[in-house]
Amino acid sequence: MIDHFVAFTKGGIVKWQYSPPSAATVTHIVNDLISDVFIEESYPVQDSTYTKDIYTARWTVANDQGLVFVCIYKTLLHLPWVGQLVAQARQLFPQLDDNEFEAWFATKLASLEAESVKPEPAVAAKVPAVEKIESAVVLADTDSAASGTSTPTGKTRRRGKKGKKDDSLVEKKKKGVMRKWGEDGQALDVGSDDDADLDFSSGPSGAAAVVEDVDMSNYGGANKQGDFVLKQLGEDEGPIASKSRFGFLKNIMGGKTITQEDMDKVTAKVEEQLMKKNVAKEVAVHLCEQVSRSLVGCTTNSWTTVEQTVQQAMADALRKILTPSASLDLLHEVQRHKKLGGGRPYVISVVGVNGVGKSTNLSKIGFWLLQNKMRLLVAACDTFRSGAVEQLGVHVNRLSELAGRQGTGEVELFAQGYGKDPAHTAEKAVEYGEKHGFDVVLIDTAGRRHSDKRLMGDLEKFAKRARPNKIIMVGEALVGTDSVQQARNFNDAFGKDRNLDFFLISKCDTVGDMIGSIVNMTYATNIPVLFVGTGQHYTDLRTLSVDWAVRLLTQ
Incomplete structure (x- = not known):
């Protein structure tokens, strides 16, 4: 009810x-x-x-x-x-x-x-179906109040108070414990990676679980070439909308030549407004400096308000950051790789800090690739967190059943259990995929704190052995200003000859117009945002519309 x-x-x-x-x-x-x-x-x-x-x-x-x-x-x-x-x-x-x-x-x-x-x-x-967004792990690693527990079905919860557990109320399934970090940066125990179930992943992990059909009406569709293309975020904004926030500029100045003094009066408020939308201070200052340089010395036209002038200049500065310098056509890259042959599947690795939703968003990417008739191998390379392999298995089972109903692609899980070297598991998964004719290998990885040099150091070894074609970092819209350092640390973690390729920003449906993390991560690395997560269903995945993001940030 x-x-x-x-x-x-x-x-x-x-x-x-x-x-x-x-x-x-x-x-x-x-x-x-x-x-x-x-x-x-x-x-x-x-x-x-x-x-x-x-x-x-x-x-x-x-x-x-x-x-x-x-x-x-x-x-x-x-x-x-x-x-x-x-x-x-x-x-x-x-x-x-x-x-x-x-x-x-x-x-x-x-x-x-x-x-x-x-x-x-x-x-x-x-x-x-209990869900918890573990954004506190992203925002503040020492915030133990936001710690959680994990089950094989992917449910995550806050960590309870010590010494107060009643066995009569505890579920019979084995629970994991949220990863905690010691003063030396060592991981003391394990924790949840994903912030929430997909609807299809809640409930029993066995074959008896019922998989509901998905609503494809607002997901995407086939283009003239027959490829299944996701909708851009902005084609159906839905709950993610904004009211005008730049109204304070209307009467500050107008109809005259803009001076530096004039801009100094404006930029403080513009900077504050951007920071309210989760834009990091470093990025907000940079944007305001760009706007000042472009406007000082200009004269506003009689039919153009100062609000419009500043908004347009800010839009241009944001668009310059967000517009990718390379192709974002991941599907065609996969298709070209498949046509070239050679046997080796196209390898996509998903990385990120704890709690941002790597496994769930990997499953969303997998569902999209299945719509394009791909044969997928999902590699469980989080060999540390209790329940991670089983959780991924639940997603694969659901994806497989949905693909069977829809007559799309095929999907299989590759797992070697816990305690294994993740780089070795990834390497073996790619070999298995090549031997058995899979088109794409999707590699799930363990969450790691971006400031932990030891854990981040493992990524270089992982990249060398798995040799992924694309590395996608899942960032969280809720994380705010810390996203700048997260993006930089992950981008530098794969060695001097390897960087991130794309970002996937999750939980955009929870922040309204506070989408500053999209700008922060792109500004920090010059790596574009490819996908945006907008909910808890397999179909809640969109490609980013730069115009949509600019409009939301400047209104």
Whole structure:
């Protein structure tokens, strides 16, 4: 009956969220709530409600925890018990460990829904698909509050309080523990790589799990050559939209020759506005300097406002950063490689820090390649994190079943278990792919902290042995200003003769117009953004429209 439940910090980091498999995507309601209420910091201490379109959001703030709890449901349903659910969640969230909270939430939700006019036919159908965006691992490596646990199905959760685990509430599946980092940079234990399940990956990992059909209506389509091409982000902006933010420029100056003094008055506000959209200070300063250089000495036309003049100059500066200098036609590269023959498959490796969604986004890339009739081998080279191999196996099983239904490509998993040298496993996967006629090998890798020289040093060995044709780094839209250093460190980690090829920016559906990470990473490395992740489904993958990004950042 509810469509979404989420707990997030006042800084916008999602700690825990749940959506029923059958529910529509309502993250835009959360974005609107944040934009209309929380950014203005006008919310009261006690509970409140927010209505948008056909939905009502019941929310409460836990000031002692710095958390906001929100439950979204259709307004017409009139669910009086939602306030009780939100209030009790706020009370119990800091007291229970991850397993206890999940079990409590599932039981409580099922009980409340059973009391409604139209109870659910079975409580078992309401076991929640728990998701957690581990952006704190990206934003601050020492933030233990954002640590989580992992299961083979890919669910991730916050780390619970110590010494309070109740075996009666713990799931029977084996759990991993979030990777923690010692003072020497050593990984002390293991943790989750992916921030959330895809809908098709929740539930049992066995063959009995039901795989739902995917909605292809807004995904992409075949071009004149018969290739399946993804939509560009911007063709269907949906919840990712922006209100004009440059209105403060309208009356600052106009109809005169622009001086440096004039620009100094403007650039401070422009810089602040860019930083509010997650653009790093270093990048914002660079952009403002570019704008100043292009405008000082110019005279605004009588029919052109200063707002338009500054916006156009900023758009030009952003477009210069974001426009790729090389081809982004990955599909045609794969097809050319296949036609040339030689036996060796086209190798794509996916890398990134912990918690950005490498495995889920690798699966999205795989689903797209399957639409183009490719034979895929997915290599499980995260041999360190408990549950990583099984989690990837769940994705492969689902992709295989969907491909069979649709009559597209084929996909298989290559795994050698845990404790193996990832570079050796990757090398063997490529050899296996060549021997058995696979078109593409997709290599999943372990998450690693970008500032850990020891873990980052392993990537050079990996690149030399696996010899990937393309290395794609998954960056997170939520990470903000730290994305600059992340991008630089990963780009330099593969040796003097090898760099990153593309970025995939995940979780763009959660940040509204705060898409500064796209600019940050490209500015830091001159590496283009190829894909953008926009949700939790296999079809939630888009190619980046530079015009769309520029428009969102300058409005």
